[in-house]
Amino acid sequence: MQQRTLLTPPTPPTEEEREFYYYGLPSRPILIARSSTQAWVDPQMPGTLNMCPRVLQPVGEHPLLHQLWNNAASSLRAQILQAVSAADWTAVDILRVGLNGELHITLMVAVKPGTLSWSDGYAIAMECKSIFEAHNIHGVDCEIRESLVNFCRDFTAESTAESTTERPATFQLSSAPILDGMVYAEHWADMSDCLGTKIAMKHMDDRSGTKGLYLSLQASSTTGEPKLLALTCRHVVIDSKTEGLEKYSRQELGNSKDVIQIDQPTYLETINYMRKKAKGARNYAKQYTDRGNTDYAASFTKVAKTATTLRRAMEPxxxxxxxxxxxxxxxxxxxxxxDPSRGSNWLRDWALIELLPECHQAPLCSIQNKVYVGPEDDFERLLTKQKGGLEGFLIPDMPIVDGCIELKEDVVTMDEILSPSQNSEHFNTPMLPVMKYGAKGGLTLGLGNTLVSILRHTETPDGDREMMSEEWAIVPIEKANNEYQAAFSTKGDSGSCVWDMKRRPAGILSAGASQNRLNDITCRNSSSIMWRVPFRHIAFCIGLNARDWSPKYMVHLGNDLCYYHCPSAIIDRGCWIANLDLSFLV
Known part of the structure; x- marks a missing residue:
């Protein structure tokens, strides 16, 4: 460990600086300490009384920093993690941070609230800065703030879970097209087999996440039927605090864990919302009829009928x-x-859900990896709104059919994630633009960071297990308004599929850093950065031979090597088709 240099420290930040230093980030976390020496003043926007918002951006191109930080065995990373170990830290990110267009590469360390004094934090910040300089990386400061790592699962109310396992045989997720201009289209989509919809466990119906991606599992015998699986985050379907950290594998005999469409609080709220909207629309229709405005009356009558139809479809x-x-x-x-190819640790936070054929209108073999993104006009407006941040990127056509985008068969490789080839004219550095549609946060655009983030996990049932994992941070392109950086995700988006501009899956959204339920690095209420797990590591985890830690088979998905415990694999119909030997699940 590098020795701390004794310095005459500056005065601690004032209460105003502690509270407003991160003004502009969704959660506005509390500043503990920073190594930068410039004096903090209330930065006002010209001609207004509003403060200038602080923003976060990906690092972009920095060859030496990429070479050292993205190497799990490098002395730089080891020394930084040793330095921050003096604090009860939760996450370490390297991003560009600043305001008024002046952004500087910064090591951002998140610590649990109320656990670190300014003097100790300042010593850690200065040590980290000196470590970078010792590795010939200059101009990188360190900032320490209060922030927690939270999963992006939504928790809305007390559970109403039932003990009965009975269910009507008529329930089926719709495969009907969601037509452009359809009233309450997003609510109809929630009752469909599209990706990006709300899901929950029947025994935890107050906690929700997102259906991320479909994977097709070939039958183990020539006479068997293939299975269709849905991928989401583990923490969406298993509560580790009450159900433990152990592997779960469904047994042929015994109680199964049922997964439902739409969490119960949201379902009840939607029914009540439709009842109120129908009543209000009927009142407006009557008023316009009395005034002789038949066109307006007809439009409100249509809204009332659609709301009533949806409510009646949901009530059974x-x-x-x-x-x-x-x-x-x-x-x-x-x-x-x-992962032996990079020596990096990735958290196994994923789960597979087997779809029940009788609960879907369409045959499972015909269901596609289609994500509901809304009307084409809304999608085009989103791209136009972010035109500045997308300058320099090749944006291919994204055909939207019935409000849905169909994802491609190949995936984004780790090389493309950490070393993107396209250059952003707006930011003047290579970046990877991505999108996601979350069950709660909807459609958002973001930019992937080129440096991995390190998360520290300590909240476990036994209370004594500590884990550190690599994650990939994404910051939004857009701003929500003139004051705050927009959220890339929100609570309830866990499990959402993240894809690039070529419609290739890149990973699933997992967790974020926040304070007071508002997130700056991923999600809980809202977030300006989210972390996601690359599919390359999910595939690797699925296929790992636990006995000797070596893969039995290698399967090419796009240009990336993914490891499966299976004899063969192909890609078909937009799903991953794998002849998996299910013995690895038991």
């Missing part, structure tokens, strides 16, 4: 047991696993 399935669409098939132990 108010019971959570009636909305079961699948069963939890497998989830690994919540632990980190080492």
């Amino acid at each position: 399935f108010v019971s959570p047991s009636s909305r079961v669409f699948g069963q939890l098939l497998f989830s690994p132990e919540l632990a980190c696993i080492t």
